[in-house]
Amino acid sequence: MTFTSIALICQADEFFDIRNPSILLLVGFLILISAIFIVSYQAHNLKRLKYTTGLQAQIIKQQSQNAKGIITADERERQRIAGDLHDGVGQLLSATRMNLDTLFERLKLTDPENSELADKAMAMVDESCREVRTIAHQMMPDVLLKAGLAFALRDFVNKISSDRLKVSLEVSGLENRLQNNVELVLYRVIQETVNNVLKHANASSLDIQLMRDEGEVSITIEDNGRGFSTAEKEQFEGIGLKNIVTRVTYLKGTVDISSSPGKGTLVAILIPIL
Amino acid sequence: MENLKRIFIVDDHQMVIDGLRLIINTIPGFEIVGDCNSAHQALDILTETAVDILLTDVSMPEMSGIELTRVVHKKFPHIKIIALSMFGEAQVVAEMIDAGISGYILKNTGKQELIEALNKVAEGQNYFAPEITLQLMKSFKRGQESESSRLTDREIEIIRMIEQDFGNKQIADLLFISERTVETHRKNILRKTNTQTVVGLLKYAYERKII
Incomplete structure (x- = not known):
């Protein structure tokens, strides 16, 4: 038993001698292992990143x-x-x-x-x-399905325009029809925004502009009503605006609202179009 | 009374046909020679039956009243056509006029209006229900108004800022809107004023005393 332990100690001494080729081998082995580990860890990380973005x-x-x-x-x-x-x-x-x-x-x-x-x-x-x-x-306006957004909006504006509220509609670049679902969503968004104006703004003039340009459709709806302060904004946003945002987001567009008391409200919508 | 005007009715709702029959049967000078519930059927029957006036629904499944009117107007030009509808949207009425109708009445019509419509159309004139005429006039008026573009308050405010040489970013910050919205405003302004440059725009604005 003692013999074997002595032999082992000798072996250990020899082992830790730097000139011993077996320690070089071990160090090399360790480096290889850690390299493999690092590479595989990074690969894993990358995969995880990919997974997260995925x-x-x-x-x-x-x-x-x-x-x-x-x-x-x-x-x-x-x-x-x-x-x-x-x-x-x-x-x-x-x-x-x-x-x-x-x-x-x-x-x-x-x-x-x-x-x-x-x-x-x-x-x-x-x-x-x-x-x-x-x-x-x-x-569901018949005219929207049959004749398209421009006609349907014209029709809608004719119905709401009165002596109390002058509504003007400007449409440009819409000679060709848009995709069916885009037309429907835009019609709803405009309808909803205008209904908000009718209900809350107490405005005497309302300007709706719809412009199709390269790669986008922009809509601005502007009233001269009582507007609201940023403090009231949340309250305003609660009213129907969530619906508008959901619909616009569905078309990957943006909604911009700006208003201050007594200075009317502007709702600007931008939708990318293929 | 030998020369009764022969009427044919097409509507996918039988109860409407029945209601019309009740009323028209009491109007002197006219007789109903047939009815059916689809445009296709109507075209078949019209090739065999002599008819003077066709009363047709506008929105019907498969073949609409608009298509039926077009075909009848072409194949049987002597038949006068009156559209009968729940709705009277200007666009639809305009399409029906293009297709060849002589009259347009709403379905909640009464005897007096039917008498007037049938007589006028039988005499070769046109008849449009008052509500329809109003719709048409409104859309006509609107169409004219939109010819001249009006700048909105917001747009004039932006022209003032452009005059002060503010960039999109500054304007956006001042109005609490995004730069892209300012860009939209700019495009709308240039289009409405029919100008291409800031100089052109300001010239336009000064000349018209907009700012």
């Missing part, structure tokens, strides 16, 4: 797909409701109106009270028809 891209893609899903589902739903209103309720009301017309004529109402009642009923049906038409139109 994951981020995935998340962004997922988010955009979610937004797309929500927006297309939303549009499909609107289209369905507009269709139901038009084909269901609208036609029923129209037919009701015609039947009432005939019925009252056949009854030959002589009592003025009765004929007043009949007229009232007819007027109410008329009013219902108009309501249905307006709601269906807001849901």
Whole structure:
């Protein structure tokens, strides 16, 4: 036993002698191992980095797909409701109106009270028809699908423009139609922004400009209403603006809002277009 | 009364046809010679049936009233066409006029209006419901107004800043907007004033006393 330990010690002494070739071998081996380790670690890191960016891209893609899903589902739903209103309720009301017309004529109402009642009923049906038409139109304007964004906006502006609020619309570079989903989203965004103006701004003039330029579509919506301070901004942003941002983000665009009390509000939207 | 005007009705909603029948049957001088629920069917029947006036729905599945009007107007030019619709959007009305209609009425029409529309169209005139005429006039007026471009308050403010030789960055900071939005404003301003350079723009602004 002692013999072997002595032999071992001798061996160890010899081993740590720098001139011993086996220590060189060991050092070389260690360097090789660490080199391999470092390389593989870096490779791993790189992979992880790639994985993270891959994951981020995935998340962004997922988010955009979610937004797309929500927006297309939303549009499909609107289209369905507009269709139901038009084909269901609208036609029923129209037919009701015609039947009432005939019925009252056949009854030959002589009592003025009765004929007043009949007229009232007819007027109410008329009013219902108009309501249905307006709601269906807001849901999904026929003209947007058929004739495109420029026409639909012109139509929309005609409807909201009044003596109290002068609305001007400028469209340039939109001779050719944009992609269907882009048109729908832009229409909604403008509709939503303008509705905000109608509801809150108390403005007397509203300027909508839509310009298609190389690679982008820019929209500015400017009112001369009461505006808001930066302190109120959050409150303002709560109102419908989230919807606008979601929709614009879906098209990879940006929204810029600027306002101060008494100086109106500007909403500027920029969308990249292929 | 020998010369009854023959009417044919196309609408994908039977109840609307029934309602129209009730009313038109009481109007002297006209008779309904047939009806159907699709434009394709209508084209088939029209080749065999003599008709003077066609009352057609505008939005129908498969073949719309617009297409039907175009075809009927070409194949049977003697048939007068009246559009019948829930909606009266200017653009759609304009398209129907292009396609060849002689009249346009809304579906919540009453007997008085139908009498007027049918008689006028039978005499070779046109009839458009008051609401439709209003829509058309509005869109016409709008179209004219947009010819002359008006600078907005914000744009005039920006021209003033350009006059003071402010760059996009400065303007952006002053107005709390992004530089790209300033760029959009600049483009809009140049387009509206039909100028290409700052010098040209300022000349335009001075001449018109905008700033």
